[in-house]
Amino acid sequence: MTVIDSGPDLSPDLSTLLARATAEASAWDAGTGLPRDVIGEAAKAGLLGLDVPVAYGGGGAGARAVGQATAQLGAVCSSLRALLTVSGMVNAAVHRWGTAAQRQSWLPRLASGDVLAGFAATEPGAGTELAAVATRIEPRDGEVRVSGHKVWVTFGQDADVLLVLGRAPGGLTTVLVPADAPGVRREPVTDALGLRGARLAHIGFDDVRVPADHVIGPPGFGLTHTVGTALDHGRHTVAWGCVGMAEGCLAEAAGHVARRRQGDTPLSGHATVRAALGRAHVRAEGARSLCERAAALRESKDRQAITATIMAKYAAATAAAAVSRDTVQLLGAAGCTTNGRAGRFFRDAKIMQIIEGADEVAELAIGDRVISQYAPHVRDGQR
Incomplete structure (x- = not known):
C-alpha cells in the first residue's frame, strides 16, 4: 500500500509500525483487534504522548505535526489511528484540567504507554447529549464511588485507566478509574460496523471505589471543560485520520483504474471514471485544507480554532465516506471483500460520521457560527 507522504521523514520506529500495520490491519479488523504488542510498538514510536509536553516525557508536537502523523496512521489503519486519538484525548484533559500533582503523576506514565488510557463518556441514554449521563460519582469517606x-x-478491553464522566453532587465531573478496580466489568464488543480492531468494550461500574485525588477538574466542569477539551482534541485527530483514509483510498483507486482493462481500454480511459477520481481528489484536498487551517489556528491559540476543528472534522469525515464509497465502486468485485482495505475504510468512515451524532449536529454548530459572523444582530429569540 502507498502511504501518503505528507510530512517530514518518519522515525524508524514509526516506519516499522506503519509497515506492520500495512501488512496486518485487515487481520486485526477481522480478528480480535490490535495485539497488545502493537500498542507497545505505538508507545515506543512516541504516538501515545505525541503532543504531551517534553517536561512530562512526551514529544511536545504541535497541532500540525500531530495531524500529519494521524493522517499517516489513518491511511493505513483507522483502529491504530484511534489508539492515538483516545490517548491524546485523555492526555489533553489531564494536562489542561489536572492539578500540578496529577499532571506529574499521570502524564509521564500515559505518554510512555506504561498506562493505557480509555475515555468513557457515552452511555446507552447519553450519546450526542452527554449532559444526560446517569453515571454517579459520589464522594464518600475520603474517596469517590463510581456507579454506572x-x-x-x-x-x-485493554485500558489500564478510564477517564469517566459522571454526575456528582456539585455537577458533572470526571474521574480516572483504574480498570482493574473491584466492581469494573468489561464486555467486549465484537460486532461493530467499523473500528473493529480498536478493542471496543462496554464497561460497567458497580460502586467502584476510587481515591479522591483521581477526580480531574472541579465538579460542574466535567462536561464543559474536561470532556470539552478531550472532545476537541479528538475531533482534531479524527479529522486528520479521515484525510488519511480519503487519500489512501484515492491512491488505491487511481492505481486500480490505471492497471485494470476492459478489453483493450484501461478503466482510466473512461471519462466517467476520471470524473469520479476528480471529485474524490477535490474532496480529499478540501478536507486537508480545512485541517491545515484548523491546525494553524490551534497553534496560534485563536478563538476560532474550536469551530474550525468542527468544520474540519465534518468535512474530512464526509470526504472519507464519499471517497471510500467511490473507491469500492471503482474496484468492483475487488472492492467488495469485507476485510479489503477499501471495504474496511468504507465501514470505518461511516463510524467517523456517526461519532458525536449525526452530521446535522455539526451542521447546526457551523450554522450558528455563520449567523454570528454574518448576522451578529440576530438573537435566538429573533430567528
Whole structure:
C-alpha cells in the first residue's frame, strides 16, 4: 500500500509500525483487534504522548505535526489511528484540567504507554447529549464511588485507566478509574460496523471505589471543560485520520483504474471514471485544507480554532465516506471483500460520521457560527 507522504521523514520506529500495520490491519479488523504488542510498538514510536509536553516525557508536537502523523496512521489503519486519538484525548484533559500533582503523576506514565488510557463518556441514554449521563460519582469517606454503565469505549478491553464522566453532587465531573478496580466489568464488543480492531468494550461500574485525588477538574466542569477539551482534541485527530483514509483510498483507486482493462481500454480511459477520481481528489484536498487551517489556528491559540476543528472534522469525515464509497465502486468485485482495505475504510468512515451524532449536529454548530459572523444582530429569540 502507498502511504501518503505528507510530512517530514518518519522515525524508524514509526516506519516499522506503519509497515506492520500495512501488512496486518485487515487481520486485526477481522480478528480480535490490535495485539497488545502493537500498542507497545505505538508507545515506543512516541504516538501515545505525541503532543504531551517534553517536561512530562512526551514529544511536545504541535497541532500540525500531530495531524500529519494521524493522517499517516489513518491511511493505513483507522483502529491504530484511534489508539492515538483516545490517548491524546485523555492526555489533553489531564494536562489542561489536572492539578500540578496529577499532571506529574499521570502524564509521564500515559505518554510512555506504561498506562493505557480509555475515555468513557457515552452511555446507552447519553450519546450526542452527554449532559444526560446517569453515571454517579459520589464522594464518600475520603474517596469517590463510581456507579454506572458506559458504552463504545475505544480500547476499553485493554485500558489500564478510564477517564469517566459522571454526575456528582456539585455537577458533572470526571474521574480516572483504574480498570482493574473491584466492581469494573468489561464486555467486549465484537460486532461493530467499523473500528473493529480498536478493542471496543462496554464497561460497567458497580460502586467502584476510587481515591479522591483521581477526580480531574472541579465538579460542574466535567462536561464543559474536561470532556470539552478531550472532545476537541479528538475531533482534531479524527479529522486528520479521515484525510488519511480519503487519500489512501484515492491512491488505491487511481492505481486500480490505471492497471485494470476492459478489453483493450484501461478503466482510466473512461471519462466517467476520471470524473469520479476528480471529485474524490477535490474532496480529499478540501478536507486537508480545512485541517491545515484548523491546525494553524490551534497553534496560534485563536478563538476560532474550536469551530474550525468542527468544520474540519465534518468535512474530512464526509470526504472519507464519499471517497471510500467511490473507491469500492471503482474496484468492483475487488472492492467488495469485507476485510479489503477499501471495504474496511468504507465501514470505518461511516463510524467517523456517526461519532458525536449525526452530521446535522455539526451542521447546526457551523450554522450558528455563520449567523454570528454574518448576522451578529440576530438573537435566538429573533430567528
